Amino acid sequence: MVKFLKILPIAIKTGTVTIKYPYQEPLITESFRGAIEIDPNKCVGCGACTRICPPKALTMTIESNTIILKYFVGRCIFCGMCADTCPEKAISITKEFELATGNIFDLYADVEHEVKTCPICGKTFITRKLSDKIISKVPDIPLETMDLCPDCRRKETLKKFIGVPE
Amino acid sequence: MSSAIANSIQLLMEVSSIISKVIEFNEKVFGIEQRNGIVRIKIHRDVLPYVAQKLATTKGIYMRTMMASDERDLEGVYRLYYLFGIDREHINIVLEVAVPQEDPKVPTIVDIIKAADWYELEAHDMLGIEFIDRRLYRLVLPEDWPEKVYPLRKEYSVQDLMKLYRPKAVEYAKEIGAENIVVIPIGPYHPALHEPEFFEVYVSGERVIDAKYVGFMVHRGIEKLGENMKYDQVPFLAERICGICGFVHSTSYCQAVESALNTDVPERAQFIRSIILEIERIHSHLLWFGVALHLLGYDTGFMHSWRIREQVMVLAELLTGSRKTYGINVVGGVRRDIDNDKIRKAIEVLKNVEDEFKKLVEISINIPQVIARLKGTGVLPLGEAIALSLVGPTARGSGLDRDVRRDYPYAAYRYISFRVPTYSEGDNLARTLVRVDEVFESINMLYQLLDKVPSGEIRVESWTVEPYRLGVGSVEAPRGEVIHVLLTGRYSPYRWRVRAPTYQNLPAVSIMLKGVDLADVPLTIASIDPCFSCTDRAIVIDIGRSVIKTIPIEFLSLKGSKAIR
Numbered sequence: 001m002v003k004f005l006k007i008l009p010i011a012i013k014t015g016t017v018t019i020k021y022p023y024q025e026p027l028i029t030e031s032f033r034g035a036i037e038i039d040p041n042k043c044v045g046c047g048a049c050t051r052i053c054p055p056k057a058l059t060m061t062i063e064s065n066t067i068i069l070k071y072f073v074g075r076c077i078f079c080g081m082c083a084d085t086c087p088e089k090a091i092s093i094t095k096e097f098e099l100a101t102g103n104i105f106d107l108y109a110d111v112e113h114e115v116k117t118c119p120i121c122g123k124t125f126i127t128r129k130l131s132d133k134i135i136s137k138v139p140d141i142p143l144e145t146m147d148l149c150p151d152c153r154r155k156e157t158l159k160k161f162i163g164v165p166e
Numbered sequence: 167m168s169s170a171i172a173n174s175i176q177l178l179m180e181v182s183s184i185i186s187k188v189i190e191f192n193e194k195v196f197g198i199e200q201r202n203g204i205v206r207i208k209i210h211r212d213v214l215p216y217v218a219q220k221l222a223t224t225k226g227i228y229m230r231t232m233m234a235s236d237e238r239d240l241e242g243v244y245r246l247y248y249l250f251g252i253d254r255e256h257i258n259i260v261l262e263v264a265v266p267q268e269d270p271k272v273p274t275i276v277d278i279i280k281a282a283d284w285y286e287l288e289a290h291d292m293l294g295i296e297f298i299d300r301r302l303y304r305l306v307l308p309e310d311w312p313e314k315v316y317p318l319r320k321e322y323s324v325q326d327l328m329k330l331y332r333p334k335a336v337e338y339a340k341e342i343g344a345e346n347i348v349v350i351p352i353g354p355y356h357p358a359l360h361e362p363e364f365f366e367v368y369v370s371g372e373r374v375i376d377a378k379y380v381g382f383m384v385h386r387g388i389e390k391l392g393e394n395m396k397y398d399q400v401p402f403l404a405e406r407i408c409g410i411c412g413f414v415h416s417t418s419y420c421q422a423v424e425s426a427l428n429t430d431v432p433e434r435a436q437f438i439r440s441i442i443l444e445i446e447r448i449h450s451h452l453l454w455f456g457v458a459l460h461l462l463g464y465d466t467g468f469m470h471s472w473r474i475r476e477q478v479m480v481l482a483e484l485l486t487g488s489r490k491t492y493g494i495n496v497v498g499g500v501r502r503d504i505d506n507d508k509i510r511k512a513i514e515v516l517k518n519v520e521d522e523f524k525k526l527v528e529i530s531i532n533i534p535q536v537i538a539r540l541k542g543t544g545v546l547p548l549g550e551a552i553a554l555s556l557v558g559p560t561a562r563g564s565g566l567d568r569d570v571r572r573d574y575p576y577a578a579y580r581y582i583s584f585r586v587p588t589y590s591e592g593d594n595l596a597r598t599l600v601r602v603d604e605v606f607e608s609i610n611m612l613y614q615l616l617d618k619v620p621s622g623e624i625r626v627e628s629w630t631v632e633p634y635r636l637g638v639g640s641v642e643a644p645r646g647e648v649i650h651v652l653l654t655g656r657y658s659p660y661r662w663r664v665r666a667p668t669y670q671n672l673p674a675v676s677i678m679l680k681g682v683d684l685a686d687v688p689l690t691i692a693s694i695d696p697c698f699s700c701t702d703r704a705i706v707i708d709i710g711r712s713v714i715k716t717i718p719i720e721f722l723s724l725k726g727s728k729a730i731r
Contacts, residue, residue: 003529003532003533003534004464004466004467004530004533004535006529007466007467007470007526007529007530010470010522010525010526011466011470014473017473017476028483029480029483030484031483031484031486032483032487032488033488033493051396052396052398052399053399054395054399055402077402077493078488078493079402079493080487080493080501081399081402084501
């Protein structure tokens, strides 16, 4: 009737397995994915990460003359799809997981970008950095229409080729 | 090579015999086509019961799932896809029934195929399809859901539905003037579990006479959400269907898309998927084994089972980057590669787990109290298992030899040899032994997989979507067969149907419970591995003395162990 006691030698041999975290190093491996970090210098504000993010932890909002890339770690599932997608390699995956806080604003990280405003219609449409990036990457891009929003650019280009409409 | 040809000939014979059975309804059969192991048979709704009868009487055929889909903007109809499998034939038979939108009625098949019960009720709830000659009641939607609002119809967006349905608790909170209210439902309908359940057990003395199940307390509308997400975002949502075996869902979803679009997944990715799936099975079975011992009052065994499991969790993190919800599946492959160093470490961990678990099983399974509680309790006869189209260890514990890894080979399972443990007793001990054997079998499979991982790419570079293609993906989860059926859309799935194994297995619990002692109820319910929570409470009502008290559910079970001591 004491067969269950046979576990005792194993228990004695194993000893205590619970570590003294947080006084000891946490048990995370080299592959662990934690919160992400966005390098504001590398980020051009293209928004690719916001389109792939499955839980919508990354969002883009336009506020007057800035575009804000907002990272809310409260929604983050630590999948790292943003880092895989980012064309500028501006997003890195850290091993940070001790994210609990009493202040909800600690869970937000913002990257602000200066936004371009269309001189014709006054619409805001793209970050200056992304526009500069395009100019540097695409050879022979018509610079005179680069400041215009896509709609006005189309109209201006048409005007150039077929004259003034209406 | 010759065996492959022999296989395909046999496969064709099986299909042709079914087609010959169906074809006699000539003008009511609109078309039969075969592609990628899926035979699609389009039939008129009037002949559905007769065709279902023909299939149900063919040996080895079982109902895998049913998908109801709103295709009014395509062809002006709702469409039902009844999916049947044939044991060991690697083939899916899909009966497609168009239901006109002006008269959405279709004959029931529940009297022919018991397993169709919930599928029909769910299609009624979600799409408003009327099944004639059966009792229809709400299964999935809550009681206070507005009448005539069918959430899976395309005219409702997720935002519309959120506006249409407000749980009454919110109104009450506003009434009492509390701002920023968080509603915490507490009770037998436990909100934290992915499969909360409520059993009403009718007892005479200590013996269970009957049991009634009430479920679907936390329907999350995941299928609808998936219709608004991009193809590569859905795997992360799918993975969250289950907190224990999420990887089976993301794999199943990816396979469904890949099968619909004929995408060839690189072999290395197939191996990585299989490796992670087997690691997931080991941790899930170790978890279950621990919980079972806990329910029997042997908490030391529970602690040791989970201690052994912890190494597997850390290993999963090493290979994928996360302990759970690994997040490495995408359509066309996987996102994280493994290297020789990781393979070496994995083998080291597995050797240790094998050795430690063997010792634990030897000790715990031989304890007289444990055997006495497991043996002969919660018996599920083979006939019932077949009739209910059961899957996984629940089916295999009743001698029904059914395993997707062998019957519908996917990922890298065709490249390795393995055994499917089956026991014929059908009791709680049989289901326990199936899982114990499977842990060792999985370790053995992992040794082979880790040894054979081929070199090459881990995902396809790109793939293109063709809308309105049907795809099926199934995976043997720790709890049984998971099956995803998918109709592709242009940017997102047009319709995505998920069927988890517990959906198929839960109706069997009522049968297992009949005639058992009250003390064996918790273990019997847990024996299908529905992720049961230790926080569920049983309410004891003593009508004679008008006393009501609440006790932790495991106390019920412990009473049984004390009686043996």
